[in-house]
Structures are given as structure tokens and as C-alpha cells.
Amino acid sequence: MSTTSPMQASRLQQTLKYIFLGIFAVPWVAVPLWMLLVNSFKTEGESSVLSLALPTEWAAVENYTKVFTEGNYFVGLGNSLLIAIPVVVVVLILGSMAAWAYARSNAMGLRVTFFISAMSIMLPPAIIPTIFILTKIGLQGTTWGYMLVLTATKVGVIIFLAVGFVRTLPTDYEEAAQLDGAGRLRTYWHVILPLMRPVLFTGAVMLVIGVWNDFLFALFLLAGKANATLPLTLYSFALAPTGAVRWNLVFASVVMTSIPLFIAYVVLQRRVLSGLTEGGTTG
Template sequence: MTRKLQPMVAVVLAAVFVGIPLWMVVVTAGKSQGEALEPTLALPSRWHLLDNLRAVWEQGRIPQALAGSLLVMLPAVTIVLLFGSMAAWVLARRKGRVFAFVYAAGISGIVLPPAVVTIVLLLRQLGLAGTAAGMVGVYAGIYLSTVIFFVTGFVRTIPVELEEAARIDGAGPVTVFWRVILPLLRPVLATATILICLYVWNDVFYAFFVLGGSLDTLPLNLFQVASAGLYLNNWHLIFAYVLVMSIPLLVVFVVAQRKIIAGITSGAVK
């Protein structure tokens, strides 16, 4: 009886903690200004969702902020996944105290928060403060530890005989990584992609200090617009903006989720 109830309890909890906030965002984004002053779960008397989305798209500088978010997120995620998986492969295959220390240092970024003041001062010395390249470097440095942590454990489950067979056929280290290891990392890299995209896409704290208003991202733009009073008491527009921000992440989640399932099932068949 308990085993039958566990899946039902999990579904109910997921519906409560995920479904209710999502429902509130959607229904509030579809209300008028007066109805949205006190956000509730009630349906709007008349749906204004399309009008609100059109208003925030035209008045909230969303196209420019969307371009800024993509300009920062895409290179950061690519760099983190590529170099993180390379480092994880080397650290997973090497033994000894030196490599154990390097691995510990590599994943220390998960528990040791970076100092914002130091980051900003360093970027100013390098001439990268207020630039997309500087922001990409900050995100890469912060989340590289996450990829190393995830991928290292996964690489250790891959049989070494696959690499040895490739080396017998004359493949070098680069070829072994690209042709043998990287295709097998798709499930764990898909999971890491979801997490890193979520962190980078919703970041306001580091973007505020590093970019300093020279480049807009979606969450930073929402913060600035709301602080300027344009959306003051316009909760219907704020929630509509949040809904627009969430759509790209939902697309990434759906695509990456399919990759995870495909990777697991193909590995099981093999």
C-alpha cells in the first residue's frame, strides 16, 4: 500500500510546488491592472494575456534584453560544458594525490562563493568590466566546478576498454575524447545544461555588478524597469514579463530532457 501511495504523493507535491506558482504567473499575466493588484489564483474576469505580452514586448525593451541574455549565456554554457568535460575526463582517468588535489580544487567553487568586489576589480584591470566577454568569463569561472563535479563521476562509469580500443586503432587523445567520450556524455551534459542555463538566465546579482548597465539581460532589464517605476503597481505586466522570460528556459528543458531519455535508452540497448 505504501509503495502505491509514494508515486501519488510525489505527483501531488510536484503539482503543489511547481503547478501553483506557474498557475499564478499565467493567470496574473492575463489579468487587468486592477485585478492584478492583489495576486491570487482566481481566473481573470476577462483575459488580457496577449495585450499584456504585447505591451511588455514593446515597452520593456525585451528584444534588446533577449539579445543580451543570449550573447552572454550561449558562449558561457558552451565554454563551461566543453572545458569542464575535458577536465573531468582527465581527472577521472588519472590517479594519485596530485590529481586528487586538483579535483578538490576544481570543485571547490561549488561551496566557495566568489568575491564580487575582487571580480569587478580584476575585470577593470583587464579592461573587461561592463563587457559581454567579461560576463562570460565570470559565468565560466563560477559554473565550471559544477560541470567537473557532475561529469567526473559519470566518466568513471565508462569502461576504459573503449578508450584503449580507440588508441589501438591509432586515435590520439583529442580523437578519443571527441569520438568516444563526448558522445557518451550526452545525458549528463544535458542535465548540466539545464542547471547552468537556469543559473545564468535568471542571474541579476553578478550581472548588476559586472555589466553595470552597459548591457541589458532579461532579469537585469526587469529589475531596472521595475525600479524605475514603469511597472509600479503593474503586476500584470511584471508577471507577463516573467512569463516571456520563462519560455526559452522551458524550450531548453524540453529539448535537454529528450536528450537525457534518448541517451539512457540508447545506452541500455547497447
């Protein structure tokens, strides 16, 4: 579009660029995915060779059945969904409410808490005191405690993204709503929230990826098989008894833990990427 070089040279350049990118994408993305899939279909003995060849003996059904039966898969999937969905929704609501307030206020106290919220994205979490606090309030090891901590540590991302976005919005809409007699909550729900949609979508993408794949907090804060999320079930299944890594089962389990996010990505892919590349990330 904006190239200044002559047409032909630029077409050759373009072709070379795509050939290069294509060659780069093979080891970068295609081979890892192929490795994962093809070995999840092999028998234990054959998968231990770790090759990219097609299986000579297919064991797909056995492997995936084992993931479902021994791998605690459905418990993990259920927990992951029951945790990720409410956490993402609550973070989006609380984050956008706070972001509106921060963007429209100059009060010293709020400037300080905004700064602290921004810091919470940039600094590594202090897990052991978190465990201490959760133990004190009786929530250590529980789903509730884990959800609380996830919500608190992720809300800063939404605040940070959305404040930058709201500051660029004119105040006219809110003022009109106020003049029409809408209260703050109504104005938030009917005016501000719809206006924030693009930036919240971007934020939601980052949240879903972060929450769904969270292992660090889950490892420290969730106890017991019954509370395990998918990353934890994957980890304990991969570690499982015998000592030698059962690559076929590890890979089948990786496939099954990754699939929900992949489906969402395939369905929403265009919006995900256009949201991330056009909206708010640099806000």
C-alpha cells in the same frame, strides 16, 4: 515493483498516495502558475487586487506589448541567448576535457587543481575581487567579462560530475584508439566525448538552468541596458517608475522571461528528468 505488502493494501496505499500528492501539488505548483498567468492578462487596477479570479476585463495584448516595447524584452532575450549558448558549450567542452585528464591522472598538481575545482562549486563566489580583476583587464561591465566569469565558476560542476563518471569507465576504448594511432585530441573527440554523453547531458541541464537564471553575477558584472540579460530586464522593468508595483506587467514580464526555458523543458522533459534521476548526480 518491490513492495512486499499484499496487493490490495498496496493498491489502496498507492491511491491514497496519489490523492495526497495531487492535493499537495495544487498550492505548490498549480496555484503559483495560475496566479502568474491569470494576473498577466488583467488590467493594472484589477491585478492590484491580487486574486486568482479570471479577468473581467482582458488586457493581455496591452500588457505583453508593453513588455516588448518598454520592457527591453528582445534585447534581454538576445543577450541571454548570446551568452547562455556559448557559455554552456564552452563549459561542457573544457569541463569534459579536464575531467578526462583528472580521472586518468594521479599527479599531485592535478589532484590539487581538481580539489580547487570541486571547491568552486561548494563555496560562494567572491564577487568584489572579481570586479577588481575584470576592471584591471578592462572587461568589467561587458558581456565578455561576464561570460568569462560564468564559464569559470560553472566549469567545476561539469568537472565534478564527469570525473566521477569517467573513473567508472574502463580504459580499454582509449587504449584501443591510441593503438590505432589516434592522437589525444582525436581520442577525446571520437571516443571520450561520446562516452560522456549521459553525464554531460545531466550537467548541461543544470548549467542551462543556472546560466539562464543567473541574477547575482549579472547584477554586479553587467552594466547598461544594452548588455542586460533577461533577469536584469525583468528586474529593472519591475522596479520601474511609479512606485506601486504594476503586477500585471511584472507577471507578463515574468511569463516572457520564463518561457524559453519552459519550452525547452516541455520538449526535453522526459530526458531531463531521467538524466537527473539516473545519471551522474551522485557520481
